[in-house]
Amino acid sequence: MSAPSQAAGAAPVRRFAGRSKRVLPGFGLSLGISLFFVSLVLLLPLTGLVMETAGMTWDQFWFTVTDPRVVESYKVTLWTALAASLFNGAFGLLLAWVLVRYDFPGKRLVDAVVDLPFALPTAVAGITLATLFATNGWYGQVLAKIGVEVAFTPLGIVVAMAFTSIPFVVRTVQPVLEELSPADEEAAVSLGASDLRVFRKVIFPSLWPAVVTGIALSFTRSLGEFGAIIFIAGNTPYVSEVTSLMIFVRLQEYDYAAASAIASLMLLVSLCLLFAINLWQGRYLRRLEGR
Amino acid sequence: MSITIENISKRFGGFTALDDVSLDIPEGKLTALLGPSGSGKTTLLRIIAGLESSDAGRILFGGDDVSDLHVRDRNIGFVFQHYALFKHLTVAQNIAFGLESLPRKQRPSKTEIRERVNKLLEMIQLPDLANRYPTQLSGGQKQRVALARAMATKPRILLLDEPFGALDAKVRKDLRRWLRALHDEFHFTSIFVTHDQEEALELSDQVVVMSHGQVEQVNEPATLYARPESRFVFDFLGHVNVLEGSLKNQKLTQGDAWVSLPSVQGDQEAQLYMRPHEVQLARSPSAHARLPLRIESVSLIGSEVRIELQPEGWHSTELWEIGMSHNEFAHQAPARGDLWYAVPDIGHLFTNGRNQPRTVDWHYPTSATAHP
Amino acid sequence: MAAKHHRVGDQPWVRRTLVGLALGITLILLVIPLVVIFYQALSAGWSTFTSNVLDEYTLHAIGLTLFVALLTVPLNLVFGTALAWSVTRFRFPGRKLLTTLIDIPFAVSPVVAGLLYLLLYGRNGWVGSWLGQYDIQLMFSWPGIVMVTVFVTSPFVARELIPLMQQQGSEEEEAGVVLGASGWRVFRKITLPNIKWALIYGVILTNARAVGEFGAVSVVSGNIRGQTNTLPLHVELLYQDYNIVGAFASASLLAGIAILTLIAKAFVEWRQSRPEQPAPEKGGV
Numbered sequence: 006m007s008a009p010s011q012a013a014g015a016a017p018v019r020r021f022a023g024r025s026k027r028v029l030p031g032f033g034l035s036l037g038i039s040l041f042f043v044s045l046v047l048l049l050p051l052t053g054l055v056m057e058t059a060g061m062t063w064d065q066f067w068f069t070v071t072d073p074r075v076v077e078s079y080k081v082t083l084w085t086a087l088a089a090s091l092f093n094g095a096f097g098l099l100l101a102w103v104l105v106r107y108d109f110p111g112k113r114l115v116d117a118v119v120d121l122p123f124a125l126p127t128a129v130a131g132i133t134l135a136t137l138f139a140t141n142g143w144y145g146q147v148l149a150k151i152g153v154e155v156a157f158t159p160l161g162i163v164v165a166m167a168f169t170s171i172p173f174v175v176r177t178v179q180p181v182l183e184e185l186s187p188a189d190e191e192a193a194v195s196l197g198a199s200d201l202r203v204f205r206k207v208i209f210p211s212l213w214p215a216v217v218t219g220i221a222l223s224f225t226r227s228l229g230e231f232g233a234i235i236f237i238a239g240n241t242p243y244v245s246e247v248t249s250l251m252i253f254v255r256l257q258e259y260d261y262a263a264a265s266a267i268a269s270l271m272l273l274v275s276l277c278l279l280f281a282i283n284l285w286q287g288r289y290l291r292r293l294e295g296r
Numbered sequence: 297m298s299i300t301i302e303n304i305s306k307r308f309g310g311f312t313a314l315d316d317v318s319l320d321i322p323e324g325k326l327t328a329l330l331g332p333s334g335s336g337k338t339t340l341l342r343i344i345a346g347l348e349s350s351d352a353g354r355i356l357f358g359g360d361d362v363s364d365l366h367v368r369d370r371n372i373g374f375v376f377q378h379y380a381l382f383k384h385l386t387v388a389q390n391i392a393f394g395l396e397s398l399p400r401k402q403r404p405s406k407t408e409i410r411e412r413v414n415k416l417l418e419m420i421q422l423p424d425l426a427n428r429y430p431t432q433l434s435g436g437q438k439q440r441v442a443l444a445r446a447m448a449t450k451p452r453i454l455l456l457d458e459p460f461g462a463l464d465a466k467v468r469k470d471l472r473r474w475l476r477a478l479h480d481e482f483h484f485t486s487i488f489v490t491h492d493q494e495e496a497l498e499l500s501d502q503v504v505v506m507s508h509g510q511v512e513q514v515n516e517p518a519t520l521y522a523r524p525e526s527r528f529v530f531d532f533l534g535h536v537n538v539l540e541g542s543l544k545n546q547k548l549t550q551g552d553a554w555v556s557l558p559s560v561q562g563d564q565e566a567q568l569y570m571r572p573h574e575v576q577l578a579r580s581p582s583a584h585a586r587l588p589l590r591i592e593s594v595s596l597i598g599s600e601v602r603i604e605l606q607p608e609g610w611h612s613t614e615l616w617e618i619g620m621s622h623n624e625f626a627h628q629a630p631a632r633g634d635l636w637y638a639v640p641d642i643g644h645l646f647t648n649g650r651n652q653p654r655t656v657d658w659h660y661p662t663s664a665t666a667h668p
Numbered sequence: 669m670a671a672k673h674h675r676v677g678d679q680p681w682v683r684r685t686l687v688g689l690a691l692g693i694t695l696i697l698l699v700i701p702l703v704v705i706f707y708q709a710l711s712a713g714w715s716t717f718t719s720n721v722l723d724e725y726t727l728h729a730i731g732l733t734l735f736v737a738l739l740t741v742p743l744n745l746v747f748g749t750a751l752a753w754s755v756t757r758f759r760f761p762g763r764k765l766l767t768t769l770i771d772i773p774f775a776v777s778p779v780v781a782g783l784l785y786l787l788l789y790g791r792n793g794w795v796g797s798w799l800g801q802y803d804i805q806l807m808f809s810w811p812g813i814v815m816v817t818v819f820v821t822s823p824f825v826a827r828e829l830i831p832l833m834q835q836q837g838s839e840e841e842e843a844g845v846v847l848g849a850s851g852w853r854v855f856r857k858i859t860l861p862n863i864k865w866a867l868i869y870g871v872i873l874t875n876a877r878a879v880g881e882f883g884a885v886s887v888v889s890g891n892i893r894g895q896t897n898t899l900p901l902h903v904e905l906l907y908q909d910y911n912i913v914g915a916f917a918s919a920s921l922l923a924g925i926a927i928l929t930l931i932a933k934a935f936v937e938w939r940q941s942r943p944e945q946p947a948p949e950k951g952g953v
Contacts, residue, residue, distance in 0.1 A: 028347050028367055029757050029841055030851025036758075038750035039766065046819050047772055050781075053788030053795075096693055103690040106675070107683055111691065117930045118698045124873075124926040124933075126880025127778075128900040129919040132907050133701045136708060136916075143704070144696075168697060190675045200676045208676060229777025231883035232900070236907065249779040249883065256783065256887060265787060268780045279775035283768055347842060368848050380843040384861035393857075394847035449848065 054272070057265040069266040078248045085159055085247070086227035089166035094220040096167075097174025098212075104175075105182040123172045127232030134165055135236035157239025162247060165234045166227035173226065174219030181215040214289035218282065225278045229271065297358045297452040297485050298323040299344060304353035306339055306509075313339040314350070315509040321502075323358075324483040326476070328496035331506035332532070337489045338457055340506070344487065345455050346370050357453065370453075373446030373484075377458040379438045381430040387441050388413050388426040394449040416444040419478070436467040443475075447484075456488035460495065472499055493533050497521060505529050526651050530569050530644070537575060537616040537638070539568040539587065543647065552609030555585040555640065557656055565648045568656075572617045574642040577603065577630065584658050587638035589616055591630055601625045608635060705923045708916035720917035728895075729902035730921070732810065736898065737878040740817045744874050748825025749867070753859075756833040757841070767830070770823050778820060782887025785816050808890030813898065816884040821877045825870035832866045833859075869936040876929040880922060 058066065069075070103109075104116055122130065137144045138155040145156055155161045185208060193203040231249040238245045246254075248271060255264035299321035306314040314336045321327050329337035342348040344355055346367030354363045362370055382390050388410075395409045404412070417423045420440040430438055439459060446454060459475070460468040476499055479486060490496050496503050497517040505512040505520070505528075513525045524530045541550030543566040548555045555568060581587070589605035592615060605616045618638060620630070630636060644653035677683065710717050720726065754760075755767055773781065789796040789806045799806065806812045840862070844854040860867075882900040889896045897905065899918055906915035 027758060028845055029838060030845070030854060031753060032758050032760075035750040035754035036760070038747065039754050042747040042751075042822075043766065043769055046815075046822060047769060049795075050784035050788050050819070053786075053793050054784055056794060057787050099686065100690050100694070102677070103686050106677060107687055109687050109691075113934070115691065115694050117934050118694065118702075120930055120933060121698050121702065121926060124876045124880075124929040126882055126900045126903075126919075126922045126926070128882040128903050129705065129880070129922050129926075130701070132903065132915055132919060133705055136912070137701060137704055143700070168701075171697070187675055194674060194676070200679075200682075203676050225775050229775075229780065231777060231779050231886075236904075249777045252777075252779050252783060253887065256786075261787070261792070264783060268783050271777055271780055275775040275777065275780075276772070279771055280768070283771070345846065347846070367846055371848075372846065374843070374846045376839055376843060378839065380839040382840055382844070382858055385857070393844070393849070397844075397847055397849040397853060445843075445847070 054265055054269055057261060058269050061262055061266060065262065066266050069263040070270055072263075074242050074246070075248070075251050075267060077243045078246045078251045081159055081162065081245060082228060082247045082249075085162040086166055086224050088163045089170065089227050090220045090224040092163070092167050093170055093174045093223045094216055097171065097219055097223075098178055098216055100171075100175045101178040101182055105179060119175050120172050122169045127169060127230070128236075130168055130233040131165065131236035134161070134168060134233065138164060138237060156237055157241070157245065159238070159245050161237035161239065162234050162245060165237050166230055169230055169233045170223035170226045173222040174216065177219035177222065178212065178215045181212060185211060214285070218286055218289070221278065221282050221285070225275060225282070228278075229275060299453065299485065299487070300354075300356040300359070301340070301344070302354045302356065304340065304343060304350045304355070306336075306343065306348065306350050312509050314343070317353075317506075317509070317511055319504060319511060319514065321485060321487060323485050325501040326479050326486045326488070326499060327502045327504060328500035329487060329489045329504050329506060330491070330493060330496040330532075331512075332491055334508070335506040336509040337491075337504075337506050341455055341457055341487060341489045344453075345372055345374050347374070371449070371451050373449070373451035373454045375439070375442050375446050375454070375456040375459050377461050379430070379442045379462075381438055381442060381445070383430055386427050386429055387422070387433070388417070390430070390441060391416055391445045391448050393445065398449070412448060416448055420444045434467075435463045436471055439463065439471060440474075443478075447482075452485065454484040454486040456486065458489050458491070460492075461490075468495075475499065497533075505532065507532075523655065524644070525653070527567075527569070527646060530653075535572055535614075535617045537570045537572065537618070538612050538614070539570075539610075540612065541566065541568075541610075548645075550610045551607075553587050553607065555587070555643070556583075557645065558584075560645065560654065560656065562647060567646045568640075569644040569646065569653065570640050570642070572602075572619045574640060575616075575618050576639045576641065577618050577620060577628075577636050578639045579628075579636060581637045582639045585638070585640055587640075589636055589638055591632050591634050591636060593632065594630065596622075596625075603630060605636070605638075702923065702927075705916055705920050708912060709920035711916075712913045716913060717917050717920075720914045721921065723914075725897070726899075726902060726914075726918055729897050729899045729918070732813070732897065733879055733899040735810070736814050736817050737875050739814050740821055740878040741871055741874050743818055744822055744825050745867075745871055747822060748829060748870060748874075751826045752829035752833055753855075756830060757838050770826050773820050774823050778881065778883025779887055781819055782816055782884035785812060785819065785884075786888055789815070807888050809896055812888040813885050813896065816888050817878050817881050820881050820884050821874045824874045824877065825867070828866045828870035828873070829863055832863060836862055865936045865940045869933060872929055872932045872936075876925060879925055 061069075100115070100119060104112065104119075135156060136142050138148070138161060139145045140149055140154070140156065142156070148155055153160070155164060189207050190203055193207050194200075198206075229249055230247070231253070234247055235250055238247065238250075240246055240250060248267065252264045252267050252271070255261075255267065299319075301317060301319040301321070304314050304317045305312075317336070317340060329340060331337045339348060343350050346362070346365060350363070354361055356362065357370070382393065385393065391413045392409050395404060395412065398404075403409075413426070414423070417426055420443065422437060422440060425433065425437065425441075430441070433441065443456075443459075460471055463471065472495060488499070497520070500517060502514065503517055503520050504514050507528050513520060513529050515523075520529070521533060524533060530536050539548060539550060539553060539555060541548045541553070543557070543560070543562050543564055546557050546560055548557055548566055548568055557568075588608040588610075590608045592604045592606050595602040595604070600619045600621055603618050603620060605618065607616065616638065620628070641658060643656045643658075645656055646653050677686065709720075751766070751770060755763055786807055787793050789799070789812060791797060791800055791805075791807070796807065806815070840858050841854050844858045849857070880900055881898075882904070885898055885901060886904075889898070889901060899922060903915050903918045903922070906912075906918065
């Protein structure tokens, strides 16, 4: 194989081992860094958990995760997360709709403040909500008049969860709403269809996958939320304890085994949800900017 | 710098993009790779460039094997379909990019680079746009800048991927003329990919027609148009009028239609392909053909009148299309619904099983030629 | 004249109701809480506020928090960029898996994240006990806090870059390579300007979350006042001590950072979406 002719003083020609070469540079470096980081930061820590739970017998494991107080925390966590996510589904849809379709004074501000729960530390959110909804707080006082107690009840948990995951539905639905073509709607409206009908037949079909994704993301986040909840919840065992707090409590009791057992359960659920959401998004949505 | 393509094959998963393709691209000529999408033409171009690697085969530039050479070192110019201009650099910076990327030893001085950029700007007739950004340019301007950028480093080969695909018709025509003029002045070895037959035939010195990863035919434009060598090339290069039927006793018959084919032996199914300009319209059948057709539509716009006809008493998969000069049209006044007869001057006969046609010329019936 | 009604929800009464509702709930749920933070922080007067902020433990917490952010952000910047580049510019087996893996810190509860690190690097973990032989203790001191923060904030830069780089495609970079540019030159001159704003926003977001992380840090920090308390932990401490004004004073600093983050995001979005230069000119091919 003859060398290609080169101008005098040309730089040495780069060769390849075999035919599989990459045109763009940096494959080795970028993949190397990525794999190294992912292994060290994400995967390696999982081994610690695996080893700790492997050290338990199946009975011990089962006993820990089915402890009545812990089971109660599952229930509390699940239903409050569901309630909060459904609320966010509705409110998030409303906000996205209003932001995309209407112009009004303060619109820019609303759009910016939607991301507040994302940028604000959870502990700050926690003490703020706790202060607001305490019986002597601004909201707590008003609600007490109608006999509703939020602080130190599971309702407080719902509020905290709703607050921290507002952005998920809004930011997932917004791009989809923006992409809706006005032509379809205008055609339907001009044909005499009522608003509700057009919404059901033309708009909602494109919208609901995004709404479901947003709710699922909100749900996943709420399951694991800690900082925003513990100040407002009251943390009464069997009543207003979330599972993430249970893990923390066991840690403080130096019961690492129990903490690990519960944590591995939570981890499993989170990963399954993550996987399911990814599959769903792959099927129904382009990969959008997520939060 | 001539290019030799030897037995190139490429598959993407289960899809064969190129199937054992071999070609010779002559030096200093403008060659078109023509074909529908999926024919493999863009893949072949990218393999020549080094932007893709082939599964088998070699590429040679002027006799030197460059198959293992990285695209960066092949010293080629590449013009992308969507220009790929660097959005954050000015026009001048875009054009200078290749020169500024040269290793220090080979890099010209700053003044030299600036001079060369200015000369190129003049050549593409955009001397005032040096400090604009690509987003401020029209499509045609962007394409010219892309070309100047590719030529700045004086590459030995210029490759263009559907260079005019993203432009409107008028701009396309103007740029085509301009590219050809440029080529005539500088004599690069250039290859451009297109799916537009008109463009390929108008611009190039040599056309390579591709389909399904294989080369169908390689010829200069005139020969390609006059003597297509396969059904695919026929179909691809413009409208064809087809008579399908049974060949028996030197006559091709289907329903009420027949065409006599002296000195053609055989007893089988066959198809006769005729270009619009190879057939004439007459009020009555001729001695060697009877092809009754009813006029469907008459199109007056253009250098000649285009008449579409529906077969009468026989059938074809598509309407027939025959041309008539405006003069004759004025005299004969064919109208919708009239029954006329097609009289072929030249036809191309495909017999089943063979992919190459025989040309049948009724003006010189005794010298009916088969293609080599 | 009858109002033109083309699209669903165009009627004025529908519009007003929906906008009113949205504004109302936003006010109640988002704006007022933000206001409350500053209200409470200043409720005992400006001088109390300043003395709270300048309190030695607060200052130490601020310092530790900034230090953690200073280490976390560059690390995740490099990682996020490398990951985005490898995943959007190349095809390789396991690419989809890698993209999914980066979402893990997202789905995992911060307490669980903290626990993972505690189990690995704590005194009884297999790495922790090995390090313990050399008298190196990572948990319950600042290295543990940094590691856990890195974990929790690792997706952000990548998640900002990946959709953008996928959408932009690699044609410009290919063009650069064809023209003879080296790898770094392609990245510096072509890629970086194209992803600049997304990168900046990713950094800002990473910073905000690094500063504000609470759950994971609670688990690994040991809560030693003056030594291993970050600002959010400090807030918790003050609140548990019933020092509400003090807690909100520190909280207001964090809220200030949050507000800056929101402003930065608005700015970045404005920059990204504005048409950079006037429309292409007519006339002349």
